[in-house]
Amino acid sequence: MPAQVQQAGSRSLRRCGTIGVMQPGQRAIIHVDMDAFYASVEELDDPSLAGKPVIVAGLGRRGVVSTANYEARKYGVRSAMATSEARRRCPGGIYIFPRHARYQEISNVVFGVFAEVTPMIEGLSLDEAFLDVTASLRLFSSIEAIGRRVKEGIRERTGLNASVGMAHNKLLAKLASELSKPNGFLRIAPDEVRGYLDPLPVGRMWTVGKVAEESLQKVGIRTIGDLVRADAWRLNKAVGERHAAQLRELCRGEDRRPVVTDAPEVSIGSEWTFEYDVEELPIAEAWLLRQCERVGARARARGLDARTVSVKLREPPFLTHSRQAQLPVPGNATADIHAVARRLLQVWWSQHPRPRLRLLGVTLSGFDARHGDEQQDMFAAPAPDKRSDGVQDLINGRFGAGALVRAGVLKTRGSE
Structure with missing residues (x-):
């Protein structure tokens, strides 16, 4: 794996891979994910929490963890864990009931930063989004320049850190932000795809759940590189012919999904x-x-x-x-x-x-x-x-x- 991922901390702004011009016809996609968002907002509003394990969670007998900061994660606390289990693992943690109105307020500021570089925004949650900045490259020097503008804009206006991943598709952009957390900044260039993907456990690939991962391991496929090199018989046996074709494509770093703005609410x-x-x-x-x-x-x-x-x-x-x-x-x-x-x-x-x-x-x-201008049905209730x-x-x-x-x-x- 490239050395950029192996380094962490304050040097993350320099972990941007190979800086270069996007190829003609190639998309420029950015994935932004706020670091431990709910817990970070609580630390922002109460600086005395800095350096302490902070867990935002339901506090009742059946409460569930929403977010744990990185101090709490050292104790094995994670999102979706029962609060009772989190207390067992981290009895000295600071447990805080979620303040959704406050998180929405900060999220609005973050998404306002996104809107300054592109209208093509696909919000995944309050603290995560894909940005298609392909058309914005004409206004900025590179995808890295846009990513840095977003990251620094969020920091200046909210005081919070965001991890920013950049690539030519959604799959790789999200992977870049994940690999560079916390406070990450990473671009995966087309000629670096294999270096980043191949060493990763196959379970890190999107669409591969625990059952599929176990099936793949039984036929000797343990990493993404193993899957790319696997023969069709082994792959089909593990996940079925229909899923195998899609999975091989993803493991090659190919993803044609568009950034979908204003997706209809289901x-x-x-x-x-x-x-x-x-x-x-x-x-x-x-x-x-x-x-x-x-x-x-x-x-x-x-x-x-x-x-x-x-x-x-x-x-x-x-x-x-x-x-x-x-x-x-x-x-x-x-x-x-x-x-x-x-x-x-x-x-x-x-x-x-x-x-x-x-x-x-x-x-x-x-x-x-x-x-507002629709004609009303006079016979409707x-x-x-x-x-x-x-x-x-x-x-x-x-x-x-x-x-x-x-x-x-x-x-x-x-x-x-």
Whole structure:
């Protein structure tokens, strides 16, 4: 593997591979990933946390880790780990409940930096995105110049570090940011692809999960280089002929996926895992209303009308049920969403002799984007009065999520 990856720390800005002009017809793709984003924001707001293991997580009995900073990762703490396991591994850590409104605020600044170099932005989460800067090369001297502008702009405006990977496709750009973390800055040039890819464990390749990795290892394919050199019989035996062709292409460093901007939202969901099982229907209905408020607000903020409401119900320990129904008219009013979701919950509750819930969630899907100049159907059901939703969205947007809730949600307060 090239020496750039083996060096870490403050010298990361110099780890940029071979600086050169992109070839004609070649894309210029940047992958940006904020380092330990939630935990870094907490350290930014409370400098006394610097140098300490910081874990942002649900703090209840069934909480899950959202982000752990690099100090905490030394103890084996990682994202998606149960908070109880994290406490066992790192009893001296600082455990903080997530502040999503604050993270969104910082994310908006970060994405504002992206927009200064290209409109071609594919957001993957609050702290991660692909940028297609091919057209921007005419304004800047190189992809490295654009990447450095993004990295330094984020640092100047937020005080946070971002890892920046650059390449001629999404696969390699993401790999570059991963290999150079933390505070990374790396370009993988076309003539360097094999040097970076071949030594990596085959499980590092996108689309290769644990099952596929084990199958590949059984036929002697342990690294990406092994896969590239493997004969078709061995590869087909391990992952099947259909997956084999795609996988070989990826392992050669080939990826034709475009950067997709403004991708249509497939679903909007909110769920909650209870610290103690819920055994009373009124309490379950209160939590359901709380989730309906959240998904309704998010749909309204995006100007989306949903057709389908789904309810996710998990009995202890991990038996999960899903129920869904259509809204009478596509929309995003909390009252309408809750009416459908509540009916689904009540039917499920009545069908179980001893209903208990470990988790409850609501998801909206089947979206139609609304347009102000569309002619309304005079025979459609009357539109709901959204004035209460508008006031609630305005107050929560100014003072933070949950500042104003419906009275029915108050039963959930104090049980978080």
